[in-house]
Structures are given as C-alpha cells and as structure tokens.
Amino acid sequence: MSHPGPLLADYVDGTLDPSARAKVDAHLRTCATCRGEVALAEAGAHAADALGAPAAREGLGDAAIAEASRMAAERNPEVTSIAGRARRRPTTSRVMAAAGAAAVTLLLVIVAPKLGQSSGQDFAATGAAGASPAARAYRPATGVEVQHANYSFGALPDVVSGLRTAYATANGLSAAPAMNAPGSAGAEATAVPSLPPAQDASADPSKLPKAMACLNKAFDTPSGTLSRVILASYEGQPAYLGVYLIGPGADLPPTLLQLNVASVRGCDPLGQTTARL
C-alpha cells in the first residue's frame, strides 16, 4: 500500500470502516513517516479539541440588527415587529426609503408636524410618573430604543430643537411653542424631532452597557444624564444617538440638552448638537 494520505484524517477520527482501518494499520507498521504523522495529527486534533468556546463579546450584532431594521422597513413598512413602535414610524420610513438619503432633511421637515405632536405627548406621559420635577427631569435611560430610521447631519439641530420642546412640555418648564399653528415655518422646524417613543417598551436594557460604552468612547465620557439612547441609522450607517440632560448639579433641573451621535462600528463621533433648555 502506498501512503494512505486521504484516509489519515478519518483514521485519526476513528471513523474508518474496519477493513480500511486494517489496511492503514498494516501500512503504519512498515512506514515510520506515516506513523510519525499520525501521532502528530492525533496530538493536534486533541489540542484543537480542547480549545473550547471563547468568552462572549457584547454588541457584536448591533450593527446587523440596525441594518436588518432598516431593510425590513424598506421591504414592508407596515410590519413592525419590535414592540412599542410609534404608529407613524412606518410612514416616515417609507417616505425616506423612497426618497433616498439626499432628500431626507427636506422630507423630515415636511413630515414633521405629525411626528411632533405625538412626541410631546409621549414625553408628557412618561414624565408624569416621576416623583419630583428634578428626579423626573434626570430620569436616566433604561434601555436602547431600536428605530427604523436614517437620521441626517442636516436634521440634527431640528431633532434637538424638537426634543427640547418635548422636554419642556413634559416637565412644565415653559409653554411649548405653538407647534400646531398652521403656516408657521418656525413651528415646522421645531416639530422635526422624529425621535418619538420615549423610553417605551421597545427599549432593550441588555444593549445599554455596550451603547453607553460606545457613546462614552466617542465623546470622552460626556457630562450630564444620558436620558435616552436610540439605535438607528445616521447618514446611512448604524449609530447610537444619545440624548443628554446637563444641569448645574445639586439636583437642580437641567439647563442643556445635548444629542451625541456615535458609530456602532468603531464608536467614532459622528455628530453633536446642543440646545439650551
């Protein structure tokens, strides 16, 4: 028998049938080269077998999950499997998917008035549960909200402006601008937020540590309370959007609202906007 190369992996595995095994055994008795290789292969297989499962790494699938959300929204805007989604979200996704990234800013402004109304109400409903105004104001994020949306750089100031209006309404700090006033360009701009459901049932607590670590890495651990974290697309790439409330301390209400955007891949800073409350 010549060197039984192709059979030796099965021989080491012990899966050869008896007659083939007997032939290999016969060859091994006369061939020191093959005998040495089989001994090494057995040692190698045994070593590889002992490797076991590596320690888990968190958040490896986050970018893929954000991409899947975006794709699903494009495919079928009426199906929203992630719990607690805003009813109007599919409309936004469908419009944005159809229009393409370049036109997103403009479209947000057009779609905005509808989104703005529910946004304020959501914040108001959430805020009512708090114990004191200050405690309520600084309520930290409890999870990561996954959104089927692609935010653009140009829309960030409007998003923050809308968040500020919603925050003020929820906490009774000042009267909200007349968002529903028809024909007012200013009202449309502030109504742009499109960050509606505030800390609703879709917030996933298990994703929060990775998201916070990523935002902290991108922005060197910003001050303030991280009140909301959204996993969505930003300029076409998966990103975390962190909403921070920054105050003077001593349990005084926050005076600034900051939106930080970090990439899921690499945790790089992508955008930041601040508004005075």
Next chain:
Amino acid sequence: VADPPRGAPDAELVRRFLAGDAGAATELITRHERRVYAVCLRVLGNPDDAADAAQDALLAMVRKLDGFRGEAAFTTWLYRVAMNVCYDHLRRAQRRPVLRREDDDPAPEPSLEDHADAVAAAHDVAAALVQVPEDFRVAIVLADVHDLPYDEIAKVLDLPVGTVKSRVHRGRIALARALGIEPASEPDDRSAASKETRR
C-alpha cells in the same frame, strides 16, 4: 460550540425577515453571534480582529439573507459567509504580524474541571493555532473546534471532501509541531507505540 436552536427554525426566521419582520433577523443574529465570533477568533487569532470580522460577517449575513435558498443548513451557509469575511480580513492583515497572544481572551468557558493548567494550555493552543498556515487552520477550526462534518466543511469552503480531509490532516500535524510536539523517534520496524503514550 454548537448549541441546539430554540424557538423558530432558522429557515423560518429567514422567511419572516424577508417578509419584512425585523425581529426575526434580530433573533437570528442573537442566536448565532457567539458562534460567528468563536469561529472568527480561532481563524484570525486575536479578539479585536475577530470582533471586527464577526460584526462584518453578521452584517453580511443580514444583507445576503435573500440569497439563502435553504438548500444547505442555515449554519453551513452562515459559516460560508463568515469564512469569506475572515479570508478578507486575513488578506487585509497580511502585512501585519499575525502572531499575538490572546491576552484578553480567557479561552474556555468556566467549568468544574477548569484549572490554571487547562487555561494556560488553551492559551498555548490558541497561540500555536495562528502559526498554522491559514488554509489548514480554517480546516481544523471547522473540523476540530466547531465539529463540522467533512462534507459540510466541503460545502462551506467550496472544496472537494478529499481536499478538506487532506487539509485537516496537514493542519493537525502543523498545530502539533507549533506546540513543540515531535513524534518519538523509533526504529522503522516497531509498532506505533506513540499512539499509546497519548491516549
């Protein structure tokens, strides 16, 4: 490494995702992300490269799901996607030194039998593995670490089964040599005593 799927079968989740259900993809990703990371880690040799590759592989998986025809098992298809990404990473990393210790990888899952020697041994094996030529390394990672049958590996790598077996055999020998193991020198006419000393 292989864990029995719970909940809906993979193929059903693929079908639901293609019908617009993002949650189905989330379930697929959650179910398989550890497996993808594990195989990338053993092929690439260090945790940061493996995390990058696993993220890329999971993204590629989602983007290619409409190309999954259900002819092969989903895991076979997924290993194929992951191996393509790992080969891309290997090609990109060719100018960088590959050999690095997995200092932040505690290797095996904790178990009752775990002790310092076993952890140290796993570190040595992981370090030795990256010295094995990459085609051989991929073959033994799939065969001996992930316990895939040879015919499945042949589908993952798009190779004849005979080539897979040959690579596995050469890879095992290379791994043993990288660990500093040499067969006991012996006269040609003696029977294979080395087998008994090992097991």
